[in-house]
Amino acid sequence: MSEAAKLKRASYHLYTFTISKLISTFGSSVYAFGISLYVLALTGSAASFAINLISSILPRTILAPLAGYAADNYSKKKLIIASQLGGILSVGGLLGYSMIAGLSLPAIYAATALVSIFSMFNGITFSASIANLIDSNRIQKAMGFNQSAVSLAAIGGPVIGGALFGFVSMNVFLVIEIAAYFIALSLEATMNFKLFTAVEAKSEEQPKPSVIQGMKEGVAYLRTNRVIMVIVTTAIGLNFFFSALMIGLPFIAVQQLKVESAHFGVIEAMIAVGMLAGSIYFSVRKEVKFPLLFSKRAILVMSVLLAALGLPLIFEFSYNLNVGYLIILMLAFGASNVCVNTPIGIMMQKDVDEEYRGRVFGILESMAMAMMPLGYLLFGLLYDQVPAEYVVLGSSLCLIVLTAYMIRTSVIKEAYPALGNSSGSVILQKQ
Structure with missing residues (x-):
């Protein structure tokens, strides 16, 4: 063709x-x-x-x-x-x-x-x-x-x-x-799922690795690719700590701020609206030059937004101001969520070898999904025992520390060797 x-x-x-x-x-x-x-x-x-x-x-x-x-x-x-x-x-x-x-x-x-x-x-x-x-x-x-x-x-x-x-x-x-x-x-x-492929099609008669062996090969591949391993590990941490938002939003809005159910429905819907706005942005803009760096900054923004969820509990706002504040906060959260996921998704599509791509996505989904019930249980218990503003602030700080450590400068330079040249520090600050 x-x-x-x-x-x-x-x-x-x-x-x-x-x-x-x-x-x-x-x-x-x-x-x-x-x-x-x-x-x-x-x-x-x-x-x-x-x-x-x-x-x-x-x-x-x-x-x-x-x-x-x-x-x-x-x-x-x-x-x-x-x-x-x-x-x-x-x-x-x-x-x-x-x-x-x-x-x-x-x-x-x-x-x-x-x-x-x-x-x-x-x-x-x-x-x-x-x-x-x-x-x-x-x-x-x-x-x-x-x-x-x-x-x-x-x-x-x-x-x-x-x-x-x-x-x-x-x-x-x-x-x-x-x-x-x-x-x-x-x-x-x-x-046509073979339109762009760099791997020769495996014939039906060609022996395939056993399921266990195939999964071991996928894990081994992850271990040899430091940057992809960092992405997977960070994604697991993200899903865990943002369980604090999924549990905390209804608890703070409905139980503590006494937001009416109809207004809370609008607040929750703003997450999807923000995601839609972010998606449209990525569908029309030029490709992100340094996806990992872009996503790191978006995670840090999301961490700040998570901490900001506790602000109405610290300062006394009017009912309308509480609702308006949460609407804007969730709109920003949805948009920043896309700013994390889309560049990382592009990077994984291009950087993960085709013959391992399915297993990498499978491992990522399995580990990320496993964190959700654990996060829901832990933060559900924490919100019952600890003031909610402390829970969201603590989760935000943990996520900032995790992100700063996992996606540190050495990892970014490994992902983008061009950033390691003499002008690398300037590029790292401005991209």
Whole structure:
């Protein structure tokens, strides 16, 4: 295929991938919102809601390395199609069960776990495939479009779900999810996952490493690549300490500042709006020259924003000022979140060797997901025992120290040797 033909095909992938992601994520968002409210309405129990959440998180944590291994050793296109089909069958099975016997908690938990597993296989395989679908000059645009689609779905899903809940049965939510998966599958089936590849295709007869051996090779690769290892380790710490925000925001806003539920919904939505704004910014701007340095600064900004969450508890604001302050804070937090993730995602797409990309993303997802329940538990306990302003300030300081140590000057210079020249200190200050 000529270079011009490849670029034309890559343009098709860019928009097809974005539309597919928007539709599938929107369907999942509507479904997740509806099923969560249904579980709460059915049981009135926070524990039942938590079990449904664990049913989503735990399988992803355990099986993410396996998904990475599969992405590196089997046809990415077949995995994408199989995972979408698996999601359709899982939700379809719950729909069939509902029509025959009515929804029950065990059936919902089982469907949640299966949908989570297939979604995780799809997501990791796509993450490992972006550099195969899109030319290197437009990877940042692809990442920006992808994040825009996710943000739009995060904003629109709960709105549509909230409008539908109480007026239609849960079967309608299931049908929406199935339809979204089916449309995404139809689009993804037209994509060429080998358009840009530097690795020879592995034949079906060619012996593959065992799952354990393949995962060991992925870990060994991480250990030999210091910069990528730093990114993965920092991401784990980020997910852990920002659990303080996920738990602290509703606790501080609703319990301590007495923000009304309608206003709190707007505050939470601002995170997705900020992410959308940041995504649009990255989709139109020139590619970041030094992604690791850019992300480091964005993490430090997020750390300051985390500490700022406790400000209304230290100074007495009016109700309207509290709401306005939290809206602006969450808008900035969402935008800075994208400023961390997008440059790092671009860097990993370009710097991780293609034959290890799936396993690296799998390990990253597994470790990051594992930190979430631990962070939720720890910070949930801390907020009950320690003044909330101290918790967010302490978490902010820990994150600043972690970032300053992990992404120190020597690591940045290793990632960008040009910064190590005589004018490196000047570049390091200004880029």
